Amino acid sequence: MKGVSKRFGGVHALEKVDFSLGKDEVVGLIGDNGAGKSTLIKMLAGVYRPDDGEILFEGRQVEIHNPKEAKSLGIETVYQELALVDNLDIPANIFLGREPTFRIPWLGIIDGQEMERHARQILERLKIKINSMHSPVLNLSGGQRQAVAISRALYSNPKVMIMDEPTAALAVKEVNKVLDLIVQLKKSGVSVIFISHTLQNTFSVSDRVVILRKGQKVGDIATDKTTPDEVVKLMVGAEEAPTGVV
Numbered sequence: 455m456k457g458v459s460k461r462f463g464g465v466h467a468l469e470k471v472d473f474s475l476g477k478d479e480v481v482g483l484i485g486d487n488g489a490g491k492s493t494l495i496k497m498l499a500g501v502y503r504p505d506d507g508e509i510l511f512e513g514r515q516v517e518i519h520n521p522k523e524a525k526s527l528g529i530e531t532v533y534q535e536l537a538l539v540d541n542l543d544i545p546a547n548i549f550l551g552r553e554p555t556f557r558i559p560w561l562g563i564i565d566g567q568e569m570e571r572h573a574r575q576i577l578e579r580l581k582i583k584i585n586s587m588h589s590p591v592l593n594l595s596g597g598q599r600q601a602v603a604i605s606r607a608l609y610s611n612p613k614v615m616i617m618d619e620p621t622a623a624l625a626v627k628e629v630n631k632v633l634d635l636i637v638q639l640k641k642s643g644v645s646v647i648f649i650s651h652t653l654q655n656t657f658s659v660s661d662r663v664v665i666l667r668k669g670q671k672v673g674d675i676a677t678d679k680t681t682p683d684e685v686v687k688l689m690v691g692a693e694e695a696p697t698g699v700v
């Protein structure tokens with residue numbers, strides 16, 4: 455993204471922000487509440503259009519008018535507020551709205567076995583163990599639900615996976631599971647944008663961190679060249695940083 459700006463009425467949600475994501479790279483997007491993180495990724499996900507600036511994908515200038523166009527470029531998004539259907543099982547949630555009908559396509563009969571086979575394949579790729587594929591996802595833990603949401607996004611073989619606060623509502627053990635998933639994604643050739651309010655989590659999975667403050671980019675640093683302390687100072691602005699905060 456080059457020089458991207460977005461205003462909502464009088465609010466400058468983003469001002470002339472440059473943002474890049476490399477192949478197989480995990481970038482942690484950091485900033486206080488209202489800094490512009492979600493606005494930035496929503497322009498990649500086709501939810502908002504930038505007022506100014508341009509988006510390049512694989513070196514080519516693109517316009518992403520809607521979520522469908524984002525998906526067709528290979529950009530998938532997993533939001534905190536998970537869109538799972540509680541009373542359906544795992545395969546049904548992964549395939550929601552795009553169920554395979556290979557066996558008798560002209561009759562549109564849903565191929566349950568094929569769905570389960572694909573679902574197992576995706577879960578294996580992510581090294582996720584789930585005992586019962588066929589109980590409603592309502593019965594799964596937060597971490598398992600997040601894994602199903604990620605599996606759903608992976609079904610289309612995306613190049614870019616955007617995760618906006620995927621760990622926000624999870625217990626520590628489940629958070630670790632999601633962080634492991636991100637590492638697996640990277641290993642399998644997917645680039646990831648990861649948003650979290652917990653710096654420790656961002657530091658543990660990101661190759662690089664990008665820091666936004668009040669709609670402007672105030673830092674873009676390789677993770678091993680900075681510290682949470684330095685990032686907090688950039689996040690809140692040196693003049694506002696209380697001393698000793700980590």
Ligand SMILES: Nc1ncnc2c1ncn2[C@@H]1O[C@H](COP(=O)(O)OP(=O)(O)OP(=O)(O)O)[C@@H](O)[C@H]1O
Nearest residue numbers: 462465466467485486487488489490491492493494
């Ligand atoms: N649809 C909208 N209409 C009006 N204002 C908006 C809209 N979306 C975002 N904003 C404003 O833009 C600014 C950036 O919001 P954004 O949601 O991108 O922040 P964020 O960094 O994701 O914050 P958080 O950490 O709380 O999720 C905020 O001032 C917000 O109120």
Ligand SMILES: [Mg+2]
Nearest residue numbers: 491492493618
């Ligand atoms: Mg947000």
